[in-house]
Amino acid sequence: MFAPIRATKDSVTGYFEKDNVAYLKHCERLGIQPDYTKPLFAAPMLDKIVMSPIPDTLGETVAVTALTAATKPVLFAGKQVFKTGAKLFAGEAAGAKVAGVAVESGMHKGGNLGKVGAGYGGGSSVIKQANSQDRLQLEKLSTQLRQQANWVNPSEISNPKLKNIVDDLYRPNAKIGSGSTADAVRIELKIDNLKVGGKSHKIKAENSIRSITDILENDLLSAHDRMIAENVRLDLLDYLGEKLWYSQTNTPKF
Amino acid sequence: MVFANKYTKILIDSFSGFGKCSYLLDAYGIHGADEGGINSHAVFSALTDYVTEVLAKNVELSDEEIKIYKFVDNCRTSYANSSEDTLEGDFDNAICTCFLENLINRDSSGNYDFNRILPYLNEKSKEYCKAWDKFTGVRSPGLWADQEWDEVNQT
Numbered sequence: 250m251f252a253p254i255r256a257t258k259d260s261v262t263g264y265f266e267k268d269n270v271a272y273l274k275h276c277e278r279l280g281i282q283p284d285y286t287k288p289l290f291a292a293p294m295l296d297k298i299v300m301s302p303i304p305d306t307l308g309e310t311v312a313v314t315a316l317t318a319a320t321k322p323v324l325f326a327g328k329q330v331f332k333t334g335a336k337l338f339a340g341e342a343a344g345a346k347v348a349g350v351a352v353e354s355g356m357h358k359g360g361n362l363g364k365v366g367a368g369y370g371g372g373s374s375v376i377k378q379a380n381s382q383d384r385l386q387l388e389k390l391s392t393q394l395r396q397q398a399n400w401v402n403p404s405e406i407s408n409p410k411l412k413n414i415v416d417d418l419y420r421p422n423a424k425i426g427s428g429s430t431a432d433a434v435r436i437e438l439k440i441d442n443l444k445v446g447g448k449s450h451k452i453k454a455e456n457s458i459r460s461i462t463d464i465l466e467n468d469l470l471s472a473h474d475r476m477i478a479e480n481v482r483l484d485l486l487d488y489l490g491e492k493l494w495y496s497q498t499n500t501p502k503f
Numbered sequence: 504m505v506f507a508n509k510y511t512k513i514l515i516d517s518f519s520g521f522g523k524c525s526y527l528l529d530a531y532g533i534h535g536a537d538e539g540g541i542n543s544h545a546v547f548s549a550l551t552d553y554v555t556e557v558l559a560k561n562v563e564l565s566d567e568e569i570k571i572y573k574f575v576d577n578c579r580t581s582y583a584n585s586s587e588d589t590l591e592g593d594f595d596n597a598i599c600t601c602f603l604e605n606l607i608n609r610d611s612s613g614n615y616d617f618n619r620i621l622p623y624l625n626e627k628s629k630e631y632c633k634a635w636d637k638f639t640g641v642r643s644p645g646l647w648a649d650q651e652w653d654e655v656n657q658t
Contacts, residue, residue, distance in 0.1 A: 403612050410529070413552050417605040421612045424640030428608075430600075433638065446599060446634030449587060452544045453600045456534065460548075463533045 279472045395484040401477065408474045411464050414457055415481055430454050431484045458485050504531055505540030510578070510594040514546065517574060520567055526552035543594050547601035555606070555615045564619060572623035575602060583627040599631045607635055607643055621645050 401419055406412040420428030433450040436443055444450075461482045464470070470478060506512045515522040526549040534545040550571070558568040575598055585592035610617035621644075624632070629646060636643050642652050 403614075413556075416609050416612050416614055417548060417551060417601070418608075419612075420608050420635075420639040420641055422641055428639035428641065445638045446631040448596050448599045448631065450600050452542065452596065453548075456542070456545050456548065456601075460530075460533055 281471075281473060392487055395480050395487065401481065406474055406477055408464065408468055408470055408478075410468070411461070411470070411474055411478055414460055414464075415477065418457055418481065418485075429484065430457065431487065434485075435487075454485050458482055461485075504535065506543075506546070507537065507539040507541060508543040508590050508594055508597075510590060511541070511543045511546045514550070514574065518567060518571060520557075521550060521553050521571075524549070524553045524557065526550075526556070543597035544601045547597040548605065551602055551605040551609070555609055559615055559619055568619070569623065572620045576624050576628045579603075579628045579631070580625055583630075603628060603631055604635050607632060610643065611641060617643055618645055 401415060403412050403415045403419070403421075406415060418430045423429075430450050430453050433445045434454045436445070437449055437451065461478050465475070465478050465482070504512075504515070506515075515527070521527060527546065530545045530549040531541050534541045554568065554571060558565060558571070578594060579598050582591040582595035585595055587593060587596055606615055606620060607617060609615035632643055632646055636646065637655055647655075
């Protein structure tokens with residue numbers, strides 16, 4: 250079971266495998282159904298970690314959770330990736346590092362919440378000094394998770410506009426990559442003149458980014474819908490620039 | 504409404520029900536202020552919503568639904584080989600990526616029955632649908648002969 254850890258803007262929010270009481274309370278507070286098995290659970294937390302401000306200075310204590318095994322390229326193995334992603338938040342997998350994370354659990358109630366430097370004493374999690382390599386690893390893992398479509402289930406989206414957009418962006422049960430518009434654009438940009446059916450998907454992707462942004466800004470979304478919207482949007486944005494590319498036939502370049 | 508592509512106006516003028524629907528108005532609210540007006544891709548995404556959420560809710564195909572399918576297929580047949588830099592090519596790109604592809608995706612997620620449009624698709628339209636199937640590795644119902652799909656999977 251998972252227990253939440255808390256964070257301020259200097260640290261992270263996530264869950265450790267400890268007990269379920271705090272997690273259930275957390276779900277109750279958000280009005281969501283507890284579910285430990287789905288990557289939906291892990292993805293938003295991972296995103297928060299990546300989004301949290303991390304100092305650039307080497308050696309500065311920052312909130313980083315990196316998983317050596319999970320940073321290896323995993324092609325065509327979405328479930329495996331998410332299983333790993335869930336482990337990431339369990340904080341018990343080999344190589345996991347947690348630094349500067351305030352923890353609230355049955356063992357550590359009242360323990361320096363939100364302050365950099367507080368650590369989780371259980372399991373194999375240890376406080377480490379993060380460096381730019383850790384951050385890169387984390388960025389890789391986060392991007393990798395987003396590019397796997399397993400965490401997207403349109404039938405669980407309650408906002409109808411968002412549901413339709415997600416429906417249009419992903420092909421369920423895709424056997425190659427995530428069957429997404431973002432994948433199609435990534436291929437276009439990676440391999441010259443290789444467009445699906447000879448058609449560019451850039452305009453569709455750009456339109457979708459704007460539509461999702463509009464929903465994020467103007468619609469009242471549930472926490473679940475907001476997580477989906479933010480991560481789908483980020484997946485689309487990943488096609489821009491020199492972002493990572495995991496989900497198709499290319500070897501990821503870091 | 505201001506349209507970036509003149510063919511989009513023809514589409515909307517041809518189907519008054521679509522021209523008044525909330526899906527198009529919502530899309531116009533987001534993309535209408537673009538330079539030159541709302542782009543054809545946004546219009547076809549709205550058309551996807553209109554077809555799947557309104558027209559396809561009826562068991563029987565209406566005349567309007569059939570006409571939309573025929574319009575789309577005719578455009579695809581006419582403009583498939585146009586450069587994407589042209590209005591025709593842009594319109595064709597929108598048909599492929601924001602209508603045909605969307606309907607296929609929605610069929611896969613159980614929100615549309617691809618067999619509704621399939622009888623009205625000719626060679627060029629099917630060609631794109633098959634390309635999307637090949638890209639995703641998922642077979643659309645009725646689109647492929649068994650042997651043809653097997654060959655795709657072997658390559």
